[in-house]
Amino acid sequence: MKEWLEDFNHLYDFIEANNAYLPLKERTHGYDWLELKQNYIERIENATYNEDFLVILMDAIQALQNRHSCVMFPESISYYHSYYKNMYPFCKVFSDDVLKASEYWKSIFECCYDVKYCCKFESLIIYEKGDYVVHHQTDSSEKLIGGRLIVKAVNGIQIDDAIKGCFEVDYIDWDFQRNKSYVWMISPRTFGKNALFTLEDSEGSEIDMSFCCEKDYSIQPYKYPELPLDFKIWPEKNTCYMNVQTFDLSIDGYSKAFRNFYKQIVDYEHLIIDIRGNTGGFYSTWINNIVLPLLSKEEKLQFYLVFKTDEYINCFREYYDFTTNVPKNTLDFLPPEVHEEDYNIYDYSFSFYPIYKTTFNGEIILLTDNVVYSAAEAFTSFCKQTGFATIYGTTSGGDGITPWPLYYVLPNSKIVIQLPSAMGLDHLGNANEEVRTQPDVFFESDFGDYNELIEYVLSII
Structure with missing residues (x-):
């Protein structure tokens, strides 16, 4: 227990000194992460x-409420150990000792992750246009509980609360x-496997019930195209379309294929770029x-990075050569905490x-949703700032203005924690993680109807 507590105290001190998002998340989520520490300490003392x-660590990092923050999969450590072998300061994190410890933690992590995340209800409960709607996945489920139902409460508490x-x-x-x-989907981990839901039907009648559970290894409930890249052309609409499901290096x-497509569409009037579901x-x-x-x-894209002033994060910042300091009085919409002395911009x-003399000169339309994140968010922000594309869909997911993850290894367990390195402006x-990128044309599709937004755009161009 002594080593667990030591690790956890190191983690809390590290995050307080290096994470730029703590006040922002207190503002958006209504609680101070630092004040949760005593609860975690008591749980560790009873572990x-x-x-x-490990589960306590996972809970604490989840409570940071940032999609870049996680306890790293031990399975991935060998890759980072090899990749950063000769790159200081990263090699200090992904050391030989950390690699060795990751072998020990693999099976434990898989077990904890499986119990915590890999389970779903027989019926999907999806947040859809303000309500949590029950979508039947089996005929037996539909026969048992009937047609369209929305969740009004859980365990006697109003659902939004x-x-x-x-x-x-x-x-x-x-x-x-x-x-x-809101949460994207209510699963067994949200309120527990035995949660009692109060459901309302289309006529206003209510019923209390629980749902059966089953194993599930999907991360999120939305269904997107399986191909990483796809192209379409509608000659009758003078419109072309490409769907890009990821911005990882495999797309290179x-x-x-990109170049050949652009050659085909030079004379078209409209290009739809669909990045819904692209997590970066x-x-x-x-x-x-x-x-x-x-x-x-x-075109010039103007972003800013806010770093805390701690020695640890600055060692990584200097490695990437972020040295041009920006006066705080030059930006009108800074989050209030950034004016404090322990933040620098x-x-x-x-x-x-441009790299081509002859290129597409028509209208570009970008389709986004709440899953769009990280590098995909950065592209969305670029389109908004420069006017490169008109954005249709819903608000994007945030945290796109960030250069690299920050890594920290716990001194005893050698578990590696990943966090965002900076607050992007x-x-x-404006903090991108807080305000995201708002669409120029807001459009909410029904759950499961991926083509609805595409058809809407085609109908108005």
Whole structure:
């Protein structure tokens, strides 16, 4: 227990000194993460096994409510150990000792992750246009509980109030249209396998019931195209379309396909770029394969990075050569905490130049949703700031203005924690993780109807 407590105290001190998002998350989620510490300490003092300690760590990191923050999979450590072998300061994190410890933690992590995340109800309960709607996955489920039902309460607590307390077990998103917190899907981890739901049918009648559970290894409930890249052309609409499901480096292998497609569409009037469901990857992927080939003039993208002033994070910042300090009085919409002395702002700007003499000169439309994140969010923000594309869909997912993850290894267990390294700001000083990127044309599709937004765009162009 002594080593567990030592590790946990190190973790809390590290996050307090290096994580730029703590006040922001207190503002958006209504609780101070630092004040949760005593509860975790008491849980550790009552823990018996390493599995117990790991689950407490997972809960604490989940409570940070950032999709870049996690306890790293031990299975991935060998890759990072090899990749960063000669790169200081990363090699200090992914050391030989950490690699050796990861072998021990693999089976424990898999067991804890499986219990915590890999389970779903027989019926999907999806947040859809302000309500949690029950979608039947089997005929038996539909026969048992009838037609369309919405969740009104869980365990006797009004559902919107209950959601606010799920910060240790699920990612709590924000509905900008309705100004309330929500989770994408209610699963057994949200309120427990035996949660009692109060459901309301279309006629206003209510019923209390629980749902059967089953194993499930999917991360989120939405269904997206399986191909990483797809192209379509509608000649009768003078419109072309491409769907890009990821910005990881695998997409660079399709660079020739991108170029051939752009040659075909030079004379078309409209190009739809669909990145719904794209959780990111690398800036270079969207820059090299989308922006540069389609640019007709020079563009500048102005981002900023806010770092805490602790020695640990600054060692990583200096490695990436972020040295151009930006005066705080030059940005009008800074989060209030950034004015404090332990935050510094650095320039993170990009200039882009056209690479083709003849290129597509029509209207570009970008389709987004709440899953769009990280590097995909950065592309969305680029489109908004520069006017490169008109954005249709729903608010994006955030945390796109960030250069690399920050890693920290716990001194005794050698477990590695991943966190965002900086708070990203747009050209006005807004925190991207907080305000996201708002669409120019808001459109909410029905759950499961992926083509609805595409058909809407085609109907109005």
